[in-house]
Amino acid sequence: MRGDKMVEKRERLRLPVSIHSQIAAHIVQEVSRISKRNDVSIFFRKINESRLVPAGSMLSMVTFFASRGEEIEVIIEGLKAEKAFDEFMQFFNSELGKEKEEKDTYELLRNTSIAYEKIFNSIGSGLVVTDENGVITIFNKLAEGITGISMDEAIGKKIQEVIPGIKIENVLKTGKEEMNKKIKVGNNVVFTNITPIYTGNKIEGSVIVFYDFPQIEYLENELKRNRKLDKAFDIIIGNSGKLRDALTIASKAAETDSTVLIRGESGTGKELVAQAIHYASRRRDKPFIRVNCAAIPVTLLESELFGHERGAFTGAVTQKIGKFELADGGTVFLDEIGEIPPEIQVKLLRVIQEKEFERVGGIKTIKVDVRIIAATNKDLEKAIKEGTFREDLYYRLNVIPIMLPPLRERRGDIPLLVEHFIEKLNKKLNKNIKGITKKAMQALIHYDWPGNIRELENIIERCITLSEGEYIDYEDLPQYIRNEDTIVSENNVIYLDEHSELLTMEEYEYKIIKAALDRYKSFNKAAKVLGLTHKTVASKARKFGLVDR
Numbered sequence: 006m007r008g009d010k011m012v013e014k015r016e017r018l019r020l021p022v023s024i025h026s027q028i029a030a031h032i033v034q035e036v037s038r039i040s041k042r043n044d045v046s047i048f049f050r051k052i053n054e055s056r057l058v059p060a061g062s063m064l065s066m067v068t069f070f071a072s073r074g075e076e077i078e079v080i081i082e083g084l085k086a087e088k089a090f091d092e093f094m095q096f097f098n099s100e101l102g103k104e105k106e107e108k109d110t111y112e113l114l115r116n117t118s119i120a121y122e123k124i125f126n127s128i129g130s131g132l133v134v135t136d137e138n139g140v141i142t143i144f145n146k147l148a149e150g151i152t153g154i155s156m157d158e159a160i161g162k163k164i165q166e167v168i169p170g171i172k173i174e175n176v177l178k179t180g181k182e183e184m185n186k187k188i189k190v191g192n193n194v195v196f197t198n199i200t201p202i203y204t205g206n207k208i209e210g211s212v213i214v215f216y217d218f219p220q221i222e223y224l225e226n227e228l229k230r231n232r233k234l235d236k237a238f239d240i241i242i243g244n245s246g247k248l249r250d251a252l253t254i255a256s257k258a259a260e261t262d263s264t265v266l267i268r269g270e271s272g273t274g275k276e277l278v279a280q281a282i283h284y285a286s287r288r289r290d291k292p293f294i295r296v297n298c299a300a301i302p303v304t305l306l307e308s309e310l311f312g313h314e315r316g317a318f319t320g321a322v323t324q325k326i327g328k329f330e331l332a333d334g335g336t337v338f339l340d341e342i343g344e345i346p347p348e349i350q351v352k353l354l355r356v357i358q359e360k361e362f363e364r365v366g367g368i369k370t371i372k373v374d375v376r377i378i379a380a381t382n383k384d385l386e387k388a389i390k391e392g393t394f395r396e397d398l399y400y401r402l403n404v405i406p407i408m409l410p411p412l413r414e415r416r417g418d419i420p421l422l423v424e425h426f427i428e429k430l431n432k433k434l435n436k437n438i439k440g441i442t443k444k445a446m447q448a449l450i451h452y453d454w455p456g457n458i459r460e461l462e463n464i465i466e467r468c469i470t471l472s473e474g475e476y477i478d479y480e481d482l483p484q485y486i487r488n489e490d491t492i493v494s495e496n497n498v499i500y501l502d503e504h505s506e507l508l509t510m511e512e513y514e515y516k517i518i519k520a521a522l523d524r525y526k527s528f529n530k531a532a533k534v535l536g537l538t539h540k541t542v543a544s545k546a547r548k549f550g551l552v553d554r
């Protein structure tokens with residue numbers, strides 16, 4: 006088209022309407038028709054800019070914001086530029102043919118926005134777009150899932166109000182993107198990438214992409230899954246790196262006869278791991294005997310472990326064989342080893358070192374071949390310092406230490422465990438629950454699990470028993486797990502239980518002052534309720550940027 010035959014028509018025009026997205030769509034539609042009919046290209050140019058903007062492209066035109074009365078230049082290139090210009094002016098002068106074409110314009114706009122919505126929601130990450138003031142304009146489905154806030158609630162609000170942990174000011178100010186920042190959203194830890202949106206040299210807003218932390222953990226875990234463990238370890242569900250690392254050590258321990266000390270909070274699966282070690286070891290056909298050292302009265306524990314002779318003490322009317330003898334050739338699992346009294350600790354030390362002992366009240370030395378696996382959730386090092394646990398015994402037990410992570414440090418395993426327990430408990434309770442809703446799963450993932458896997462199992466059992474539908478729903482969960490309460494409390498009041506993360510005094514102060522001002526909207530009233538002076542509340546509010554200076 007270019008060359009000596011090229012015709013170019015240029016004309017300055019004053020806009021009768023502002024070009025916002027609806028008008029832009031209308032222009033794009035009409036310009037496309039004129040261009041096609043006359044085989045021309047049509048551009049708009051702002052008077053003070055050199056950039057030519059194709060008037061037939063929606064993507065270009067939605068960012069060509071120009072207001073009513075503004076002068077722009079229309080440039081038409083092509084052999085029939087004059088004819089095309091006449092047609093364009095006809096459209097232009099009849100107010101861009103607004104009335105006549107309104108229906109089609111809406112259609113075009115609607116189709117475009119539906120397409121955008123589909124694209125945004127099909128992205129596998131949370132997506133939030135803001136304008137240059139940090140006001141949310143787009144909020145996709147995954148962002149809803151990660152934040153627990155609905156799109157309707159989020160759009161139109163400042164991002165700080167919706168996701169307080171996020172800082173986009175720097176990106177909006179400097180135009181420099183910020184990648185892979187770890188932030189807390191509600192109870193959830195996510196990674197964010199924040200990039201500026203430019204039109205020309207101007208920053209018009211920002212795009213924030215979230216990656217859900219458990220999702221990343223889950224993918225990492227999938228990779229680690231390939232490490233092959235003995236099938237005895239199949240009873241232990243979970244692919245998290247920390248758990249897999251512990252199980253790798255456990256499976257190595259199974260190849261030896263060394264003493265193992267399993268540490269971990271209550272309900273983290275210490276007994277399960279002890280069993281797996283035993284059944285993966287050469288002792289698998291011999292007994293695995295568990296002794297809960299905390300559950301047996303001290304006076305009976307010695308005879309429970311080592312047995313007693315008839316008449317050894319009042320009530321010892323018959324001879325009793327102890328657990329060490331019963332487990333000969335197999336494994337003794339000493340649970341809650343931290344509770345064992347000092348006099349028994351000495352005897353235990355001898356069993357570990359010499360593999361021999363005497364029954365209570367007996368003189369005959371009994372030789373046994375047992376492997377000892379001990380477990381505790383107690384701080385044994387502290388007990389040594391306090392003089393309640395023998396240091397030599399500690400070193401004898403701690404030959405192969407295994408640390409089991411608490412559930413809150415392997416949230417990526419929660420979906421697998423839930424699935425496992427639904428299957429297991431459906432059988433036990435004769436029910437047919439098919440699964441769990443996304444919202445309920447999110448709440449389980451976000452909860453802190455002081456009782457670990459035992460607590461999770463109990464909750465699933467309770468839900469299966471009580472649930473009337475096919476799926477465990479959010480409403481079936483106990484009140485303290487539904488994290489809406491936590492989200493509300495995070496934003497408005499201070500929520501503290503023994504497992505909450507503690508903040509600095511200043512952060513608490515900020516929350517209290519903000520909550521009081523949000524509620525009472527007056528320094529005087531807030532001060533009265535908080536038992537402070539008006540002056541103190543005002544100065545703190547200024548310090549925290551809660552009011553203009």
Ligand SMILES: Nc1ncnc2c1ncn2[C@@H]1O[C@H](COP(=O)(O)OP(=O)(O)OP(=O)(O)O)[C@@H](O)[C@H]1O
Pocket residue numbers: 240241242243269270271272273274275276277278340382425458459462
């Ligand atoms: N990884 C796991 N996969 C499947 N079930 C598990 C897992 N870990 C623990 N459980 C289940 O959770 C419950 C508690 O586990 P276990 O008794 O082994 O914990 P523990 O650490 O020994 O607890 P405690 O210190 O209170 O004795 C059991 O019902 C066990 O089957």
